[in-house]
Amino acid sequence: MELDDLKDIWQKGHQNLKENPQHSVAEIINLLKTRTLGILAKINRSILIEVALTLAMMVLGIGYYWQIPTIAICFGGLGGVALVHYWLKYRILNNSKHLAGNLKDSLARLVRIFGRYMYGYYLLTWLMLVIANSVVLIDLIMESNRQKIAAGYLVFILAILLVWNVIIYIMVQIYLRVLYGNHFNNLKKCLNELVHSESEVVIEP
Amino acid sequence: MKEEFAQLVSENQDIIHKVCNLYCNNAEDKRDLFQDVLYQLWKSYPSFRSESKFTTWMYRVALNTAITRFKKFKKTPKPEEINERIIQVPDLKDDVLEEKLKALYEAINQLSKIERAIIMLHLEENSYQEIAQIMGITETNVGVKINRIKKKLKTILMKQEALWN
Numbered sequence: 001m002e003l004d005d006l007k008d009i010w011q012k013g014h015q016n017l018k019e020n021p022q023h024s025v026a027e028i029i030n031l032l033k034t035r036t037l038g039i040l041a042k043i044n045r046s047i048l049i050e051v052a053l054t055l056a057m058m059v060l061g062i063g064y065y066w067q068i069p070t071i072a073i074c075f076g077g078l079g080g081v082a083l084v085h086y087w088l089k090y091r092i093l094n095n096s097k098h099l100a101g102n103l104k105d106s107l108a109r110l111v112r113i114f115g116r117y118m119y120g121y122y123l124l125t126w127l128m129l130v131i132a133n134s135v136v137l138i139d140l141i142m143e144s145n146r147q148k149i150a151a152g153y154l155v156f157i158l159a160i161l162l163v164w165n166v167i168i169y170i171m172v173q174i175y176l177r178v179l180y181g182n183h184f185n186n187l188k189k190c191l192n193e194l195v196h197s198e199s200e201v202v203i204e205p
Numbered sequence: 206m207k208e209e210f211a212q213l214v215s216e217n218q219d220i221i222h223k224v225c226n227l228y229c230n231n232a233e234d235k236r237d238l239f240q241d242v243l244y245q246l247w248k249s250y251p252s253f254r255s256e257s258k259f260t261t262w263m264y265r266v267a268l269n270t271a272i273t274r275f276k277k278f279k280k281t282p283k284p285e286e287i288n289e290r291i292i293q294v295p296d297l298k299d300d301v302l303e304e305k306l307k308a309l310y311e312a313i314n315q316l317s318k319i320e321r322a323i324i325m326l327h328l329e330e331n332s333y334q335e336i337a338q339i340m341g342i343t344e345t346n347v348g349v350k351i352n353r354i355k356k357k358l359k360t361i362l363m364k365q366e367a368l369w370n
Contacts, residue, residue: 006309006358010328012299013306017219028211028218031240032247103322104341106269183275186318190272193319194342 047090054082071138074131085124088117107191114184118176125172129165136161210250213259214243220263223329227313227321228271238271245270257338264331265339268322312361316354323347324354 023031058079065071092113101109140157143149214221221242229235246266253262313321319340326336333344340347 005305007328007330009302009305009309011330013302013309014219014223017222021215021218022222023215023218025208025211025215028215028243029207031243032207032211101269102265102339102341103269103272103319106273106341110273187273190317190319193317194340 044090047086051083051086054079054086058082065135068138068142071135074135078128078131081124081127085120088113088120092117104191104194107187107194111184111187111191114180114187118180118184121172121176125169129168133161133165206250207247210247214246214263217260217263220260220329221267223325224264224267224271226310227325228274228318238274241274242267242270258335261331261335261339264326264329268339272318272322308362308365312358312365315361316357320350320354320357323350324358327351327354 058075061075061079062072065075092110136157140149140154221239224242225235225238229238246263249266253259257265313324316324323336323340326339331339333347336347337344342350
């Protein structure tokens with residue numbers, strides 16, 4: 001197969017796609033109405049469920065610790081940060097503005113937003129761990145003020161706390177690497193391919 | 206506005222099908238991408254100004270959607286799905302042409318995502334200026350990249366022919 005033939009093969013091979021469209025105008029309108037099958041719609045649904053769960057946890061936490069303002073504020077802060085996180089996530093997945101621009105700009109924009117999101121996720125995880133640990137420790141201190149706590153029990157609680165922190169940290173690492181890490185790396189690879197080749201051309205006389 | 210949009214897309218839907226063929230592993234994925242592209246086109250339609258051709262704008266949105274698309278679960282295609290992808294070239298009456306088109310698709314699928322986009326735009330008779338506009342690179346760079354891709358394709362196609370013979 002000669003390279004000169006490629007265009008010819010491509011165009012003749014796709015001629016019937018042009019002449020016999022697979023979807024009518026009515027079908028296209030219908031596809032726009034029933035677009036819930038797409039992957040974006042599925043992820044959006046997951047985000048909505050997570051937002052609902054966060055709100056429920058936030059309300060329950062604040063309600064339960066209403067008498068202890070420090071802990072109630074911690075729950076409020078935690079929920080607020082989580083909601084900002086979901087808003088960022090939603091923005092990345094649904095922002096269509098970048099898709100109308102050229103590919104290099106779109107990739108650069110997405111890589112920037114994704115990078116911030118990943119960084120924010122790590123920060124959020126640490127913040128959540130700090131807040132969660134504070135809640136447990138404050139609870140423990142208040143308990144010790146009311147009655148004497150055995151040293152063994154204290155060590156047991158602290159050990160559970162430590163294990164819990166390690167598990168959460170590992171889970172977040174896996175979650176980010178598996179779910180978003182590959183996608184982020186693919187985007188960076190595509191962007192580098194465009195940017196790198198551009199600089200190569202500039203260097204060439 | 207929806208009818209006008211649907212009419213325009215319907216007349217040029219071959220562009221979306223070709224992009225889907227290039228970036229999808231199986232029929233389900235292709236259906237999903239077709240719908241995603243359609244949705245992104247519709248969302249971006251209000252910002253479309255007639256500064257560029259409608260088809261250029263369509264290529265831009267379709268390629269952007271396909272290349273930057275987020276897949277929640279990375280699914281490794283099964284062997285039968287890969288065969289399905291290869292078979293998914295337009296149903297042609299000419300067997301020789303169909304075989305050649307399959308070979309071309311197989312060769313293009315071995316290129317990177319960016320290279321696939323550039324060679325598709327080139328095969329679609331887009332000018333260097335249009336390709337540069339869609340990709341966001343200079344015309345000189347488009348020329349350099351097309352030459353490199355052609356060399357790569359030639360090597361791949363020669364290997365394929367050697368395998369068949």
